[in-house]
Amino acid sequence: MKQLLRDAAAGAALSCLLLAGFPTDARADVRDDLHAAYAKMLGSRFVTETVATDQKGRQTRSRAEFDTIQRIRVSTDSGGFVILPEGTWMRSGTDGAWSKPPFDLGGMLGNLLPQSLDEMRAGTKNIRDEGMRSVDGVSLRAISYDVDTRIMGISVSSQTVAFIDSDGRIVRSESDGVAMGRKTRSVQTTRYDDSIRVSAPD
Numbered sequence: 001m002k003q004l005l006r007d008a009a010a011g012a013a014l015s016c017l018l019l020a021g022f023p024t025d026a027r028a029d030v031r032d033d034l035h036a037a038y039a040k041m042l043g044s045r046f047v048t049e050t051v052a053t054d055q056k057g058r059q060t061r062s063r064a065e066f067d068t069i070q071r072i073r074v075s076t077d078s079g080g081f082v083i084l085p086e087g088t089w090m091r092s093g094t095d096g097a098w099s100k101p102p103f104d105l106g107g108m109l110g111n112l113l114p115q116s117l118d119e120m121r122a123g124t125k126n127i128r129d130e131g132m133r134s135v136d137g138v139s140l141r142a143i144s145y146d147v148d149t150r151i152m153g154i155s156v157s158s159q160t161v162a163f164i165d166s167d168g169r170i171v172r173s174e175s176d177g178v179a180m181g182r183k184t185r186s187v188q189t190t191r192y193d194d195s196i197r198v199s200a201p202d
Helices: 002-019 028-042 105-123
Strands: 046-054 059-068 071-076 079-084 087-092 125-135 138-151 154-164 170-179 182-192
Touching: 028 125, 028 138, 028 154, 028 170, 125 154
Parallel strands: none
Antiparallel strands: 046 059, 046 182, 059 071, 071 079, 079 087, 125 138, 138 154, 154 170, 170 182
């Protein structure tokens, strides 16, 4: 349960980061291009696949489907959750029964979001245009940035590279983060799919 809550909070905080404004000490065009790409991403229906590797080489995988930023279904190694405006559901494992938690997870995340957004807005720095890079044979624009923030009271620092396609959309990100002295490398791929719909579990 604690792992699921941690996953939910991290996902919500990431969503805030994607929408957050960026500090004015970066070049305006790079800042604006990165912000526009993330805004376009969050204005679409999309799926993310994330592989996180810790400093011991252990991997965890997660998949998130976004109908909208308020209608999300996430599957992780430890279970899954669905967050909707009308309620939240969780389950343990990959085939456990869905149930509503005995607390308002959606409300908890709602309370987290403004604070996380403010912290991320203040902590985002060092935005850099890294030029064009080839990823799996596709030429993508790379923009890097650093973030210092707190998620559920834990200080998190990360260095991220966002890869933007010719349509101005984020299609991949690579992040090296440190939390509680532990290092994690996360690679996330994004696929856009207008057929995605997220509703309450049966």
